[in-house]
Amino acid sequence: MNGPTGLGHSGPVRLDLSGLDTRPAQTWGAMRLVPLVRREPIEDLRLHAGLYDDDPATTVLSDATGCTTYVPHAFVATWSDDGTPVAAYGTQLGRPRRHMPVWTRRRMARHGDKSRLRFLPLHLAVEGFLALHFGGPVIVWEEWSRQAVAHGLSPRAEDAYLGMEIRGLEDALKVFEIHPEQCGLLLYTGDTLAAAFVVPHPEDYRALHPTLVLDLYGELVYDYALFYPARDFRATIDEDAVSSLADLRAEALRQEREWARFHDSVMAGGLIRAPDKVEEIERLGRFTLSRFLPAFERKSENHIGETIIDEEGQLAYLKTFRLSEAQSRRGHLLSTLAEHDWSLPATAAALGTGPAALGLRLERAGFGHLLRQDVLDGYRKARAERLSGRSRRTRPAGAPSPPA
């Protein structure tokens, strides 16, 4: 797998949604879809769904650096250097394809042409998450297995759900009424933010809206979609405050503003504060394609995502993926380990636990293969002894011993 090309700069960064206005949500089943509209669409960067049809010679599998991906659809970003508007290249090809073969591709982001970049939506972000401290231990502490030292975390896998598998998502997207100047969508399931999607131009949005059902979604989104239906936030006007039609109009406007404020600060707050570590991937003229990782705080929203930002920091493209609890936990463990140079005792102390407990926690998180077998066995034995010691104390006298 290729490493990131840019240098990551760490520390909390706020996602800047300025230039995008929140409009009233539309609900369907457990889904709440919040449209984002742009007052001024970005003309010199365009996105469209790329079809891999036109380019059959795609198999590049050289020695060990091959990367096989399932390609639901790809985006092609087109930009101009002098700020003149560009047409969305190839949008006339229409909808993204329904059935996709598996192809091998060399890189996640590739230049299709000099001023066109083709990339797979969300794969940058997911790759960033998978490659998190992928190299493994930086110091060869005795607890780590030979494989961990030699090959790092490889192989590393995470699960996600296809949009079509999420109950009600397809219908919700179908009956959603796209605003004329809409450039983005925030998707909530069970009233937690599931995914965010922003594009530069309303025409791009209309073309890419159906591709949302082909995207990846976290386990949490899948589960929450089975929950209770989302309820509309219905407008309420205080009739005592109204004495003329102008008042009524002002009240109606206030409703919309209040909703937008509530949404931006409360409902989308977790997303705006999500990026913690931003990595620059590619420069596209005055735009920058980058990906971000969250702080992996447990019991809070953790989004990974990718963005295209212009030189003034205006958001042109955004796509996020909500990590499940287990995925956040894994991210949290890996980052804490990396922070303490992969030293088990130091990490355990930072997490407020002992090395044995941390070792077992690593195993539960799916990283058991990183620890030496005998070390792990030692931890298991210690736990078994502790448990049996505790049960011996609590068992009443004369009761039979529990089965092994």
Added chain:
Amino acid sequence: MDTYADLIECEDVLLFANAAITSTGQREFHGSAGEQRLSLDFLHRYIQGNYPDLYAATLALDINDHNAALIIANLLKQPGTGDGRLIAWRLARMSPPRVYRLFRELRRAGVNNRRTRAIIRDWLAGRPDLAFDAVKYRSAVKSAVRHAHLTLTGELGDFLFAPFSRTRYDTPVLEAWRRAHYDKSALYDLPYTVAEGFAARHGISRPIFLERVAPRLTGLERLRLAESAGAAGVATGADLAAMPLVRLASYVLSLAADVRTRRRAELVGALRASAARAAGARAGTWGSVAAVLDDSFSSFGSPVKRRRPLAVALACNYLLEALAGAYRGLWVSRRTDPLQARASGHTPLGQRILDALDTRPGMLVIVSDGWDNAPPGLAAEVLRVWRRKLDPGGEVGIVHMNPVYDADTFDVRRLSPMVPTAGIRDAEDLPALVELARFAEGRTGLAELRAYLADRAAR
């Protein structure tokens, strides 16, 4: 005043009337065909079980043919319910294919009581040219004749049951049918749908066939074939102005934007002429009228009812223009040219109602499917505050017309309890529906409703 039970009865009947006007058991934007049929079926059983006499009387309203056929079938299944004359009157107003479909339905359900047979017999006897029907709806006529135990005298019986037993027929249409089997020129004397099959059998090319069959086309066939025949270089000569308003609106909406621009004068002229015909003597009598017309994405309807809600809105636009002295039509999308209407975008209904109330029109008509989503519920609040605070005397009459049946609520979706909502199918019914909507406001009671139904039935 009425008792509580009376109010419920009044409400139930109006609910049913709305459903019977709008629902066709087909897929809608927000609901599948299955949901629609299930919901409608329940409603029919509920009303028939609780209010058998009112159930039969709703036949007198402008309900759609789908529901009329359902009601008639349900009435005939239960001997002794319903008025035979009302049923016959309604059958006479339905299109023949629908009536034949109803007869088949009765046959499938095994409904064959004496009244059913008499109704089938009388309806067939009332057909202007049964031989023509026998050619055009051959199997349907055969099935109806069998089911009603009729004995057809003369050629017709032979034609249906032993068509090749005769070497020639005296009735021209039957003879044309016989000859069309081997004679290419004879098939042009047959109805279009039958001739089409023979043309395919004889391998006649489509342009030649269309050109020669053109004089035999019915009005609707002319309209339906206008585009495809036009591509083959044949003008069907559809008389747009003679079309019913909503059907014409549907046709206009099916055209591409540039075609509509090119044919603007012709299309607008036809829409205005059709609207003027529908308005009749009432033209220009409604005073100042404003309309809020929904052209959001949901007005697309569904692939089986393409752009139906939008077509109703467009038709209402032209009809209200004809009825009103001063008219202002506000589209939800803020587009200003009704001819270029298309179903896209969100539904900021509340804002547009405010815009419409700005000028304090004498009457405000809202044509929408009731899915108000930007923000949800604003239209209801605006209407509530307007009625409570700004116009408690009700100087501005507000009516909501909804072309879409909502399967979940067994009714058309309402905007606000302060404003009457009525289902609408054909724009021509608009004046009658505005009348009916009065009952929904709760100011007029059950006795008036019964009188109204009786009055309609007597007509």
